Amino acid sequence: MTSYTLFKNARLLDPATGLDISGEILIQDGKISDIGEQVTTPADAEVIDCGGKCLCPGLIDMRVFVGIPGADYKDTIENTGEAAAAGGVTTVCVQPVTDPIIDDMARVEYMETRARKAKVNFIPFPAITKQLEGKEMTEIGLMSKAGVKAFTDGNKSIANPALMSRVLRYAAMFDALIIQHLAVSELSGGCMNAGALATRMGLPGISTMAETIMLERDIRLLQSVPTRYHAAQITCQDSIEVVAAAKRNKLAITAGVAVPHFSLNEYAIEEYRTFTKLSPPLRAESDRVAVLGGLKDGTIDVIVSGHDPEDPESKRVPYELAEAGVIGLETMLPVALEIYHNGHMPLLDILAKMTCNPARILGLDGGTLAKGAPADLCIFDPDVPYKIDPEKMVSLTKNTPFDGRPIQGRVLRTVVGGKTVFEYQA
C-alpha cells in the first residue's frame, strides 16, 4: 500500500538547486514525490506541520569513526545512528579503522548488515591498503564493481609514493574515489600544533608542513592520472593555497574540513584539555581564518564532523598519551551555523557542503530535495540559542571540544527514507 507524508509550512532549502521558498514537500514510499509552494496531496497523507522552520536534505557526513566492530565499549552502531539522527545527519560514511579492519567486500557487507539496525544510512569506506598497513592495495576493482563509493585508510596516510602512484593509476580504471588523510608520519610525532604555544606548554608539535608536504606530493602524482582524489581534512593556509591551485589546474581534487578546524584554534587546549586533541591538530588562528576563507570561496567542498568516540580511559591521561578524536555528529550543524549567523556565508552555501557536495563527490542519490530523491530530510530551527551540554547528548562517549559553547540552531526532526527517526523533545 502506498503511503504518503506531507511536510507543510516549511522553509524549503535545497542547496543543489538554490531553492529557498516557503512551501511543502510530499513523500511517497520513502521518496520525494513533489515539492513546491503548494503540492497536490492525497487525502490519506500523514501531514506534518513544520511550523515555518527550515527543511533541508538530510546531512551526509563523510568522516565518521565507529567502535563496532572491535571496540563496543566506545559506542555501538545503534548509538552512532542515534547521534547522527539527533544531529540531522542521515548518511554517515564509516572509516575502516575498526577491528577487524574493513578491507575487503565481505567486511563491507558485514558492516552494511550490522548497520541495518541503525536509524540512518551507513556507507562503509573500505581501506585502500590491506590492514591499513600502507603496503599492498585492497581489491579496489572488485569492491568498486560491487558498489563501493570511496576508499580511505582513515586516519593513516599512504606514505609510500610508489604505492600511492600505483593506487591512483589503478583506482582511475574504476573511477574510484581515493580519500587521503594528510600527514607525513615522521613529521606527525607531536600532539598539538607546532608553534609558540606548543613551545610554551612543552608539548611536541605537529607542523602544518606534515599536511601540506603530503598534499603537494599527491597533487604531483595526480598530474599524470585522472583519478578522483579527496583530501579528507584541510587545516591550514598553505594547504588551502595548494588545493586552490590544483583546482585551477583542473585536477579532479576535492577537499573536506572538520567542524573543529574552522570553529576552534590551538588555544582551545587551555590547560591540557585532552578533548581538544585531534588529528590533524587544531591550528593557529591565522590557519583557522584561512580555512574559513577556503570554505567561502569553494576551495573546500565538504564539511565533516570527524566524529570519533573515545572512551574516558583514553582521554583522562596526560595530553601526549591521550587518543586523538572528538565526537561531532550532534554538533556539526549547529556549530557550522555560526558562520551563517556571523554573516560569513549564506545558509544555502553552508548546507551545500554537508548535503549536495558530498552526494556529488560520492555519487549518491541523496543530498537534494529533487523529485525522486530519497526522503532523507533535516528540519531545524537555525535561530534557537542554547549552550552545548554533553550530558544532553545521545552519544555514549562525551568527548566533545564544544562543552559549554553558546550556539544557535537546533535540529527538530530527522527523516530517513520518509520515516521520522528523531524528534527533538524539550
Place this chain on the structure above:
Amino acid sequence: MSEADNTAHLRFPHQHLLGIEGLKEQDINCILDLADKYVEQNRKTNKKTDILTGLTQINLFFENSTRTRMSFELAGKRLGADVINMSSSGSSIKKGETLLDTASTLNAMQPDLLVVRHGNSGAVKLLSRKVNCAVLNAGDGKHEHPTQALLDALTIRRRKGRIAQLTVAICGDVLHSRVARSNIHLLNIMGARVRVIGPSTLVPGNIKDLGVEVFYDMKEGLKDCDIVMMLRLQTERMEGGYFPTISEYFTLYGLDHDKLSVAKEDALIMHPGPMNRGVEIEASVADDLTRSAIQEQVEMGVAVRMACLDLLTREKRGAI
C-alpha cells in the same frame, strides 16, 4: 625556630605550586625571602624544626630522579613531616595503573603534600585536580620545573643582590628543557633580560614569544652576561639526530674558558645538574669555585623546597 619571627607574615596565595607561569613577583619574593631563613637553619648543627609535625608528604616520582627527590625528602624531614617516597619502578604504576587511579589511591591516604614528577607535560596539573592536598610540581615533561627556577633565583639573588636588570644566558638544549621554561618565566617576571643560546635544532625559534632573545652563536650570546645557565644535554632524548656529534657540540656550545671570556668578569656559572663534563661544560669551568655556583644551587634547592612546603601548608596548619 619561633613562629614569631619576621617571616610569619608571608603569604603564598595559591593552593599548589604547578609552575612559575602565572606567579607574580611578590609570590616569588615571598618564597625567596622565606628560603633565605631556611638557608641559615640548614647551616646549623640542628637543622630540624617541627612545623610540619603530623603532616604527610608523599614524593611521587614517575620519572627517575635522585637529587630532586632527595632534596624534597630532606626538606620535608627537616620540617618534621612524615615523608614517603614512591617511584615508578616496582610500583603499581609499572603494573599499568593509570595516573588518576594512582592519584585517587594516594589521596585516600590523606596526604598533606604531594610532590610529583612525571614525564608528560601537564600531567602534574591533571593529577592536582583529583586530590585534596597541595601539589608541588617536581618536573612535568618539557613543561615546568618550578622549584629549580626558584632555587636558581635564590642563588642569583644571594650572589648578585638582585635579579632585575641582570642579563642571563640560558644555554644548550632549550627544546627539551623544563628547567629552561621555568627559568625564562621567572627571570622575566623578576625583570631580568633573558637570552637563550643553542643550535637551531635545540632552540625553537618561536621561543622568542616567551620574551627572550635567541642566539645561535655562543660567544655572541654570552657577551656581557651576568649569569650563564648551562642546561644538561638530554642525550636520552636525542634519538632524532639534533646535532652530528658530541665533539662538534662541545666545540660549538660547550662552556669553556675561551667562550666564557666574553661574559662579564664576575659572571656566575650555573647548571641544574647532573652535569655532562666535556659535553656541555668543561670540567675546569665547572670546578672554578670563584665563578661556579653549581654546588650552591644544590644547597639552595633544599632551602627553597622547605619554603614551598612551609608556605603551601600555612593555611592548613593555622599558621596564618
